[in-house]
Amino acid sequence: MLKALTEQYGYLFEDDLLQEINEVGIYKEIDPGTKLIEIGDYIKSMPLLIEGAIKILREDEKGDELILYFIEQGDTCAMTLSCCLGSSKSEIRAIAETDTKLIMIPVEKMESWLSKYKTWQKFILQSYHDRMTELLEAVDTIAFLKMDERLFKYLKDKAMVNHNEVIIVTHQDIANDLHTSRVVISRLLKKLEINGKIKLSRNNIKILDL
Amino acid sequence: MLKALTEQYGYLFEDDLLQEINEVGIYKEIDPGTKLIEIGDYIKSMPLLIEGAIKILREDEKGDELILYFIEQGDTCAMTLSCCLGSSKSEIRAIAETDTKLIMIPVEKMESWLSKYKTWQKFILQSYHDRMTELLEAVDTIAFLKMDERLFKYLKDKAMVNHNEVIIVTHQDIANDLHTSRVVISRLLKKLEINGKIKLSRNNIKILDL
DNA sequence: TATTTATTGTAACAATAGTTACAATAACTA
DNA sequence: TAGTTATTGTAACTATTGTTACAATAAATA
Numbered sequence: 001m002l003k004a005l006t007e008q009y010g011y012l013f014e015d016d017l018l019q020e021i022n023e024v025g026i027y028k029e030i031d032p033g034t035k036l037i038e039i040g041d042y043i044k045s046m047p048l049l050i051e052g053a054i055k056i057l058r059e060d061e062k063g064d065e066l067i068l069y070f071i072e073q074g075d076t077c078a079m080t081l082s083c084c085l086g087s088s089k090s091e092i093r094a095i096a097e098t099d100t101k102l103i104m105i106p107v108e109k110m111e112s113w114l115s116k117y118k119t120w121q122k123f124i125l126q127s128y129h130d131r132m133t134e135l136l137e138a139v140d141t142i143a144f145l146k147m148d149e150r151l152f153k154y155l156k157d158k159a160m161v162n163h164n165e166v167i168i169v170t171h172q173d174i175a176n177d178l179h180t181s182r183v184v185i186s187r188l189l190k191k192l193e194i195n196g197k198i199k200l201s202r203n204n205i206k207i208l209d210l
Numbered sequence: 211m212l213k214a215l216t217e218q219y220g221y222l223f224e225d226d227l228l229q230e231i232n233e234v235g236i237y238k239e240i241d242p243g244t245k246l247i248e249i250g251d252y253i254k255s256m257p258l259l260i261e262g263a264i265k266i267l268r269e270d271e272k273g274d275e276l277i278l279y280f281i282e283q284g285d286t287c288a289m290t291l292s293c294c295l296g297s298s299k300s301e302i303r304a305i306a307e308t309d310t311k312l313i314m315i316p317v318e319k320m321e322s323w324l325s326k327y328k329t330w331q332k333f334i335l336q337s338y339h340d341r342m343t344e345l346l347e348a349v350d351t352i353a354f355l356k357m358d359e360r361l362f363k364y365l366k367d368k369a370m371v372n373h374n375e376v377i378i379v380t381h382q383d384i385a386n387d388l389h390t391s392r393v394v395i396s397r398l399l400k401k402l403e404i405n406g407k408i409k410l411s412r413n414n415i416k417i418l419d420l
Numbered sequence: 421t422a423t424t425t426a427t428t429g430t431a432a433c434a435a436t437a438g439t440t441a442c443a444a445t446a447a448c449t450a
Numbered sequence: 451t452a453g454t455t456a457t458t459g460t461a462a463c464t465a466t467t468g469t470t471a472c473a474a475t476a477a478a479t480a
Contacts (some may be wrong), residue, residue, distance in 0.1 A: 058346065060354040068349070082339040091346050114331065121324065121331075128338045129292040135345045136268065136301050139278070142353045143389060144270040147437065170457065179353060181438060186458060202446060202457065357467070380427065391468060396428060412427065412476060 001027040004050045005103065008074055017117045025103040030096045037080065037094040045104040046080045049073050052100030053161035057093040066179040067154070069134045070097060070161045076127050097161055148188045150178060152197060159207045166206045211237040214260045215313065218284055227327045235313040240306045247290065247304040255314040256290045259283050262310030263371035267303040276389040277364070279344045280307060280371045286337050307371055358398045360388060362407060369417045376416045
């Protein structure tokens with residue numbers, strides 16, 4: 001674990017802190033689709049992403065979802081920070097998008113390190129900033145883009161975090177993530193294909209215009 | 211200033227910190243409509259709200275606006291925190307909604323207090339959490355509600371922060387805040403009036419169903 | 421007061437998104 | 451292989467939102 005940790009976070013944290021993380025952190029490897037955090041959960045530990053990507057979702061009253069953004073390596077989940085430090089419930093759902101490697105830090109440590117390590121404090125504040133920025137970009141996407149633009153952005157983002165221009169997904173999956181209906185997605189995907197932006201197949205979509 | 215400060219923040223901060231804020235903070239009284247922060251600004255000081263309300267706006271590529279939320283007394287602007295601590299540009303616009311009293315804290319102090327005062331650190335982290343929550347609620351509103359629901363919520367929120375069930379506003383103003391057109395707003399307002407939710411007059415709207 | 425400007429009401433239409441229904445086909449399974 | 455299920459395509463329709471155009475009226479100002 002120390003090797004992976006040093007590679008991802010060595011330039012950020014001092015040796016003492018890396019050593020402590022190595023002692024108390026729990027290393028985990030997660031399969032795609034695994035639910036890491038559920039809405040309403042009390043968070044007892046905070047994930048440091050070593051490898052892979054996590055999809056962050058919001059839910060409406062009917063239980064339908066909406067993707068907010070993907071988190072990638074080097075990131076952590078600011079909502080988790082927020083919940084840990086305020087000991088409140090999670091406002092979001094987190095699902096592994098790809099094979100994911102992460103280190104779980106217990107809440108108690110998170111808090112004490114804030115006073116003990118300046119670099120940790122800086123990291124936590126920077127993470128808040130990054131997640132705030134990402135949330136604002138999510139707002140932009142939802143509020144300012146039409147569904148066809150949101151769809152194409154989603155496809156590109158998904159290709160990006162999966163490091164593959166072919167994404168494995170059904171139209172229904174996409175509709176769920178974008179909080180719309182399958183028919184709407186099928187219709188818009190067909191248009192994108194006609195315009196030469198993508199190539200459609202059963203269960204997968206190739207992004208041509210990345 | 212110390213009196214107002216103690217009333218709003220006395221229960222949060224220790225005396226030493228209150229004293230420091232009193233020394234370095236700059237007290238300001240602001241008129242409604244005054245622009246406090248512009249998108250792209252480098253922030254040199256952080257506002258502590260004593261009284262009043264501030265409207266936080268996001269802008270699209272065309273320069274059209276969208277309201278994110280109102281900030282009220284006891285709050286601070288987490289985007290500002292974020293920008294100060296990361297020394298990056300503001301992502302949002304802030305405009306005084308009402309007569310507003312606030313204390314401006316210089317960036318340098320903000321940072322040093324993080325190590326010096328535990329209560330300050332807690333306040334900053336709590337502010338991040340609050341703003342994050344508020345941003346998520348903004349996402350809910352934009353993504354999950356239809357325009358008529360968003361409109362009514364907006365009217366109620368505005369009445370709330372102005373402490374008045376009669377709000378002074380034109381249909382065009384509302385359209386700007388909600389990122390839609392005046393005709394759409396006029397249409398939906400008329401419906402709300404027919405349903406007995408509001409009473410329309412020139413330049414003002416009375417909320418009946420608060 | 422006469423004129424100008426700002427605000428609101430409304431019709432008519434276009435564009436986008438959501439819904440229902442059903443057929444076609446690929447993939448899986450008994 | 452036959453039957454079942456999951457996925458995709460498509461038509462037809464509805465609902466919502468956005469656009470253009472113009473009239474009516476209130477308010478501001480010359």
